Amino acid sequence: MYTATSFVRVSMPDSDIMPKALITKRGISSLLKPKLHIPAGGINKKSNVGCSKNLSTLKAPDTIPVSQYQSQTDIYTETDNHRLYKQTFQVRSYEASADMTISVDTVLNYLQEAAVNYVRSIGFVDGSGVGRTPEMSKQNLGWVVAKMRVVFDQYPTWNDLVQVVAWISASGRNGICCNSIIRDSKTGAILIRASSIWVMMNMNTRRLCKIPEEERAVELEPYFYDLSPFVHEDSEKAVSKLDNDTADDIFKGLTPKWTDIDFNLHVNNAKYISWILESIPDSLALTHKISSLTLEYTRECAHNDVLQSLVAVSTVNTNNINGAVYETDEAQSRHLIRLEDGAEILRARIEWRPRK
């Protein structure tokens, strides 16, 4: 669900197992007006400053008592008129990084899995895949993700039981916001928070469109959960675009392989994250942990595209006038994935905190 286009491609009438070039002709930024604002308390601290006070309603696991379905391996609980969704995961050996904590791509996979199972559980599914309401299927409308932000307050480690809680809310009149928290199953402590903004596309014209009023009122609003998003962001901190002059490094000749195509026939999100994370120099990655990750998607990426990954790393310590990043510095990295002709696929900003 968190791939740039997974809600789109599944509904293409000509879908088959062969990946095809499907580049969206128009960017997303022209329609999207993000409504994320940073609160006075700031973000990205280990405390929950910056989160809505409503999060307290989620702290006690027994506030959502009805288990409607339990599989052998995962706990699916849909309650409160299906407006909250919970799924439990146990961090597996191969999902842990060198320091035994959960890997970033695993976190994104957990978020995707819970979101996919949520929309399936409330019937947002048609013959072509998951995510579309019945009316959207009729009108051949689909979702595209415009932006995603994940804040890592704490990292669970190998063997930990964690619970993903997911819900959707409005994002202005023309978007929806998919919200998730990952919390410690034993203590209820919130470890990771995520939000993503999705907008609607007319699949016939391949152009973004407004959400039809009736569609919104009848099919979407019943599922909107009145819980403020857990992830806020200063609108001034929109991800600035890198270019040849501002990038530290440019990795060229990146090509999605057949193994990178998921069942939506798109390059899977894990591959985007790989291209971004692999561009990070060891000197930063081995001394810092990611404290937040912001992704802004512009275009779809096709199986046969050849891409470039640009990266620039800087300290957020303004005393380091030469821009050097030391082990004890907060840092940030900026990223751009683009086609060889310069067309932008996505940009990202990662905030890093010292490991010690």
Add this chain to the structure above:
Amino acid sequence: MYTATSFVRVSMPDSDIMPKALITKRGISSLLKPKLHIPAGGINKKSNVGCSKNLSTLKAPDTIPVSQYQSQTDIYTETDNHRLYKQTFQVRSYEASADMTISVDTVLNYLQEAAVNYVRSIGFVDGSGVGRTPEMSKQNLGWVVAKMRVVFDQYPTWNDLVQVVAWISASGRNGICCNSIIRDSKTGAILIRASSIWVMMNMNTRRLCKIPEEERAVELEPYFYDLSPFVHEDSEKAVSKLDNDTADDIFKGLTPKWTDIDFNLHVNNAKYISWILESIPDSLALTHKISSLTLEYTRECAHNDVLQSLVAVSTVNTNNINGAVYETDEAQSRHLIRLEDGAEILRARIEWRPRK
């Protein structure tokens, strides 16, 4: 557990979170005498011809009735004197390939996860990680994987519940064989079979060694399960080595990234598989499915190594004298991962069957 060296590196006394160069000075083939032989019925058919008849003892799920431990997300059942281990997985959305079936790297991850949990459950674990018996810890001995073979009879698909059943058996006097099957949780049908051979290394000298008789009798044999391996192989089909002349393609400049290092501080197995699978031309991968995978490990790979991936594809239809592979042909690909100086890391052979 299925990484080339995961049983080794965890026991290094100098381990910390920074990956280090740890190249085994001596290959494995000098000690290992594989005892795998193909039966008259052949292998690699959708029927179970070629498997031991003992597999029938596993067909009924209720033959292993005692559930000693159940977590919230996975079912761990250790029974029969801890000589069989079972773990259930539900194939998640991000674990499916473009055709909705489970991806090959996910299969290897499931096998690793069950094996790691098995050896942990029987106490083969010390302060440095999983896999070592108490006596091995005292003598500073570790395991290295020499060979792995996986046979894909059928592919489970997204949402399917599957059960991994794992056990160990002897492999000559100086090795152990880790066996696994993946079966459909509902029908019990065997979908995937795997075996891997592990040999012992003296961690002080970094050389392979014989398993001490007492260690073998007291600590290992009680766990050997008298069930013939499910995977057989004609010894004449040892994986032949590719070189510059016999390879179709050579992919150069491959480097393990910090994201490829697992908590054993090794390049994780998924990365090896990626290097191999990404070298497969689309023309083969999109028309065929993998029917078997054989990996032979020679050396460890370190974080700072620069590698090459060699590939050669051929038909097994001897009528195609020009070697061309058509959509309806059985095919095979051979692979070599080596250091830039030519030192071999691993070789692989993959058998492919037409998708239709």
